[in-house]
Amino acid sequence: MHPLFTDVYNAILQALLPIRCVVCKQESPKALCAACLSLLSPVQAQCCAVCHTPNLAGLTHATCTHQHMLDQVLSLYDYKNVRVSELIIAGKYKFIPDAFSEVAPGLSRLVTQYTDLDNTQTLITPLPLHRYRQRWRGFNQAAILARRMATDLKVPYAEVLLRHRQTKTQKDLQKADRLTNVANCFSLATQADVHKKTVLLVDDVTTSGSTLSEAAKILKQHGTSQVIGITLARD
Numbered sequence: 266m267h268p269l270f271t272d273v274y275n276a277i278l279q280a281l282l283p284i285r286c287v288v289c290k291q292e293s294p295k296a297l298c299a300a301c302l303s304l305l306s307p308v309q310a311q312c313c314a315v316c317h318t319p320n321l322a323g324l325t326h327a328t329c330t331h332q333h334m335l336d337q338v339l340s341l342y343d344y345k346n347v348r349v350s351e352l353i354i355a356g357k358y359k360f361i362p363d364a365f366s367e368v369a370p371g372l373s374r375l376v377t378q379y380t381d382l383d384n385t386q387t388l389i390t391p392l393p394l395h396r397y398r399q400r401w402r403g404f405n406q407a408a409i410l411a412r413r414m415a416t417d418l419k420v421p422y423a424e425v426l427l428r429h430r431q432t433k434t435q436k437d438l439q440k441a442d443r444l445t446n447v448a449n450c451f452s453l454a455t456q457a458d459v460h461k462k463t464v465l466l467v468d469d470v471t472t473s474g475s476t477l478s479e480a481a482k483i484l485k486q487h488g489t490s491q492v493i494g495i496t497l498a499r500d
């Protein structure tokens with residue numbers, strides 16, 4: 266379609282179906298209004314991926330790490346803040362992918378603040394959904410975040426992981442069941458080149474870190490030198 270027609274089409278669509286902020290439900294030029302964006306609560310502190318104790322840059326303690334482990338995890342918002350959970354739930358279950366585009370720049374700033382990346386050896390990848398869930402939702406929220414961050418951070422975006430088994434939502438499970446739920450649910454995509462790379466692994470919410478850890482294990486088994494988990498929120 267000609268860009269002029271696209272603009273006219275969008276203007277008509279907006280007049281007929283005004284956009285509402287996913288959090289406060291007020292009419293807004295964006296899927297998340299500026300006021301609600303400013304009121305999302307950041308996490309109190311970054312934490313070690315293993316012992317979950319606060320740690321300045323979310324680095325995995327030397328005494329906590331083991332083979333094929335995440336090196337660092339950075340989370341932006343506190344999921345217990347009602348605006349944060351509302352944003353994520355509405356974005357995912359009311360099918361509003363634009364809500365995630367609004368918060369991605371904050372994640373890019375978090376990465377810039379807490380990491381020192383060699384852009385030539387780094388790639389960014391989303392945690393994949395199983396293809397059935399992806400088809401049902403029509404988008405992967407982690408991919409929306411990761412694509413936008415790739416542009417901001419000037420690192421290549423690549424979908425290097427596959428989820429070949431459907432898993433239950435981690436939040437609904439007891440801690441002990443979370444590891445078994447995600448065990449061996451990922452594999453490396455054919456032709457994915459992760460050897461000696463730093464991989465930024467993006468997801469929307471982390472609870473125990475089990476899903477990120479499982480994905481990191483696959484990457485490390487294929488020679489990735491560093492895996493940094495990046496999540497929009499931590500529960």
Ligand SMILES: [Zn+2]
Pocket residue numbers: 286287288289290291293297298299300301302
């Ligand atoms: Zn709002």
Ligand SMILES: [Zn+2]
Pocket residue numbers: 313314315316317318325326329
């Ligand atoms: Zn630790």
